[in-house]
Amino acid sequence: MQIYKVGGAVRDRLLGKPVTDIDWVVVGATAEEMLANGFRPVGSDFPVFLHPKSGEEYALARTERKSGRGYGGFTFHASPEVTLEEDLIRRDLTINAMAEDDQGVLTDPYHGQQDLENRLLRHVSPAFAEDPLRVLRVARFAARYAGLGFRVAPDTLELMRQLSESGELEALTPERSWKEISRALMEDHPQVFIQVLRDCGALKVLLPEVEALFGVPQPVAHHPEIDSGVHTLSVLEQAALHKQPLSVRWACLLHDLGKGLTPQSEWPQHIAHEHKGLKLIKCVNERFKAPRDCQELALLVGQYHTHGHRALELKPSTLAQLLQSFDVYRRPQRFEEFIAACEMDARGRLGLEERAYPQADYLRGAATAARTVAVQPLLEQGFKGPELGEALKRERLKALKAYKEQHPQ
Numbered sequence: 465m466q467i468y469k470v471g472g473a474v475r476d477r478l479l480g481k482p483v484t485d486i487d488w489v490v491v492g493a494t495a496e497e498m499l500a501n502g503f504r505p506v507g508s509d510f511p512v513f514l515h516p517k518s519g520e521e522y523a524l525a526r527t528e529r530k531s532g533r534g535y536g537g538f539t540f541h542a543s544p545e546v547t548l549e550e551d552l553i554r555r556d557l558t559i560n561a562m563a564e565d566d567q568g569v570l571t572d573p574y575h576g577q578q579d580l581e582n583r584l585l586r587h588v589s590p591a592f593a594e595d596p597l598r599v600l601r602v603a604r605f606a607a608r609y610a611g612l613g614f615r616v617a618p619d620t621l622e623l624m625r626q627l628s629e630s631g632e633l634e635a636l637t638p639e640r641s642w643k644e645i646s647r648a649l650m651e652d653h654p655q656v657f658i659q660v661l662r663d664c665g666a667l668k669v670l671l672p673e674v675e676a677l678f679g680v681p682q683p684v685a686h687h688p689e690i691d692s693g694v695h696t697l698s699v700l701e702q703a704a705l706h707k708q709p710l711s712v713r714w715a716c717l718l719h720d721l722g723k724g725l726t727p728q729s730e731w732p733q734h735i736a737h738e739h740k741g742l743k744l745i746k747c748v749n750e751r752f753k754a755p756r757d758c759q760e761l762a763l764l765v766g767q768y769h770t771h772g773h774r775a776l777e778l779k780p781s782t783l784a785q786l787l788q789s790f791d792v793y794r795r796p797q798r799f800e801e802f803i804a805a806c807e808m809d810a811r812g813r814l815g816l817e818e819r820a821y822p823q824a825d826y827l828r829g830a831a832t833a834a835r836t837v838a839v840q841p842l843l844e845q846g847f848k849g850p851e852l853g854e855a856l857k858r859e860r861l862k863a864l865k866a867y868k869e870q871h872p873q
């Protein structure tokens with residue numbers, strides 16, 4: 465049997481990037497031989513094994529043929545006769561279809577190295593279409609390598625367009641889609657992920673609520689970029705520049721969905737878009753079964769981002785309600801993430817990327833002021849149950865009034 469390093473490990477070494485996990489392909493072996501050598505099988509009908517010591521994945525060289533819709537609709541053909549070239553041709557991109565032997569000799573039948581040099585994300589063969597998830601993968605690689613100047617090859621974009629129009633994307637499971645989306649959002653240029661999905665017509669299938677933002681104007685005084693979709697991409701770009709966590713990036717992507725529902729007659733105003741957007745955010749959250757922290761933050765940011773921007777003008781009672789809605793007394797971190805998302809929203813506007821955002825410190829200070837109200841003295845005064853809750857609210861409001869007086873605009 466011959467063993468080769470394949471996929472991302474070869475690609476990233478050639479790009480001079482750190483290699484995190486290594487995938488191997490085994491040519492000329494049977495499953496029985498692998499088991500006899502101590503490899504552990506991963507699935508029952510999937511010819512992939514784990515190395516007994518390193519735990520890395522070793523796959524038998526295989527060909528795949530599509531037998532139905534969706535990811536389940538595959539039959540695998542793995543046998544010792546399948547060649548390395550046959551295994552590589554069924555892979556997604558040429559830059560992912562190179563192999564390296566233990567001497568470091570490269571097998572590159574589909575010119576991946578040339579595409580690396582030309583900064584091109586290009587499909588290997590028509591077999592690309594066998595897995596619709598690859599539409600998301602290519603967009604994710606575009607987001608990852610945009611800084612190096614990579615772009616999607618025109619033919620590949622066309623194939624992605626055909627796949628998007630074919631209805632195949634609907635067959636993806638929420639779990640597989642979310643894995644790609646969440647990884648893409650954590651790349652250096654997540655806005656490129658959304659842009660590429662849009663360019664190939666996948667955005668209107670996967671996230672029609674985001675697609676609907678493009679072409680919707682906002683008031684130029686607050687939004688020199690005007691277009692709501694362009695704004696959303698800029699907010700995402702800012703979130704990545706400021707190294708925000710996934711929950712903040714997800715909230716940034718969805719914060720303005722309500723603007724896509726505004727009747728044209730009301731443009732460029734978007735009255736109550738924060739509230740109108742909530743049902744859309746809920747729907748997107750559920751479509752991808754996003755993790756709970758992402759879901760919650762997206763809804764809260766959707767509802768309250770304008771409060772964030774107006775923080776310095778808010779009445780103490782509104783501030784108190786805002787802090788309560790975030791359960792800031794038990795979940796201080798979530799409020800920090802809200803502030804971060806608001807700041808990214810404020811900076812994701814043409815020419816305003818470097819603006820100061822004094823609202824952030826003001827909100828932090830308000831949260832601290834409200835949190836310093838101690839329960840103990842109230843207990844000592846004999847408050848209990850619902851009355852204790854009311855007394856706490858009164859004291860917090862008092863603290864917020866004092867805070868506002870100390871911080872006049």
Ligand code: CTP
Binds near residue numbers: 471473556
């Ligand atoms: N692959 C593919 N089609 C998919 C998934 C994977 O062709 N839908 C192939 C590619 O050759 C890829 C390899 O399997 O390089 C390993 O896949 P994976 O580990 O998911 O990705 P990597 O390319 O290693 O990239 P990453 O750095 O994102 O892990």
